[in-house]
Amino acid sequence: MMKSCLKRVVLPLLCLLLLPGCWDRTEINDMAFILVSALDLEPNGKIRYSVMVPLPGQMGGATGGGGGTGGEKSYYIDSDTGTTYREAQMKMQNRMSRRMFLAHRRTILVGEALAKKGLAEFFDTTPRNPESRMSTYMVVTKGNAYEMLQSTPKFERFPSEAIRELVKSRVLADMNFKDFGLALSIPGSDPVAVYMDVTNSQKSEKTSKEVELKGYAQFKKDKMIGTYEDESANGLSWLRNQRVVNSITVNVDGEHLIGLKMFGVKSSIKVKLNEDTLQFVIKVNARAKLVENRSYYDLSQTRNILKIEQAASDNLTKSVRALIDRSIKNQTDSAQLGAIVWRTHPEEWKSKYEKTWPEALKDAKFTINTATEVTDTGLIYDNVIKEN
Secondary structure (H helix, E strand, O other): OHHHHHHHHHHHHHHHOOOOOOOOOOOHHHEEEOOEEEEEEOOOOOEEEEEEEEOHHHOOOOOOOOOOOOOOOOEEEEEEEEOOHHHHHHHHHOOOOOEEEOOOOOEEEEEHHHHHHOOOOHHHHHHHOOOOOOOOEEEEEOOOHHHHHOOOOOOOOOHHHHHHHHHOOOOOOOOEHHHHHHHHHOOOOOOEEEEEEEEEOOOOOOOOEEEEEEEEEEEEOOEEEEEEEOHHHHHHHHHOOOOOOEEEEEEEOOOEEEEEEEEEEEEEEEEEEEOOEEEEEEEEEEEEEEEEEOOOOOOOOHHHHHHHHHHHHHHHHHHHHHHHHHHHHHOOOOOOHHHHHHHHOHHHHHHHHOOOOOHHHHHOEEEEEEEEEEEEOOOOOOOOOOOO
């Protein structure tokens, strides 16, 4: 009887020892939540590490706008340099009364100079930290990354939020840290990253520094060597089957300017081996919504709609061709064509192309087939002030 009572008392007490305690807790007001990090290469070869931290005490008042100090702004920007990423980060930590917490970071900005030097070291430092998320967006900035932290967007409280919202706006593919790393590890593939710049607002009483999407940063392995902008950027988005929505303007019959919003673009790529020549058969199908008709073009006529669809298809072909030409020029494979060869013809890839890829692209043949369907012309056929 006594043993039974002891078991009932002792066993629950022993179980209490297994419960987690709070001896190593960190209070929320002892943390500095990092919203965005910016990485740059200094002229002396050192790494500049910059962060943006919200100031909860100021968030009920005026919104932030540019930075460097707290004051009445709702965020604080700090920066330091070091021979490594971690050294620069620790220098800042040594003067912060709160511990930097990276789990809430949604975007990492990389300056153009650092991107051109190479990001291999960065892909060791960041994943090693358990607080860093692989889903964090990765953005390459034109010029220095820390300058983008000084932007003053009017629609968001924090510049970091404006950057994140633009990246996920579906104008371009939202490449994150994981996507970049996977592209580096797949044979026959080169990564890309969203490319952004800071621009001044136009025709406003008080000029503001706004962030702007430019296209994609073009990489060869881990080093940036160029950019994809305008047509080539559209071609990359479409060829990689990214869910983006692009607006284009086409000229029908040399005199009618038609604005279209392209969506639902789907592409397929097949590769054929003809002796020593590679042939890529590319098919791109898209849907379009007519958003502007500046020249009173008669949209009630089926033949005119067909002409618009053909003009849109020609634009698709031109964009894909621009992407291929720029890839060949800079000897990169951002469209991951080599990965398709590797998957479909592994033996030929191993024996012929693996060591020299993407040099074989310049001798490859490309067949591009595109088709567009106009699914919506809006609420009207003609301009409402057109006679009759």
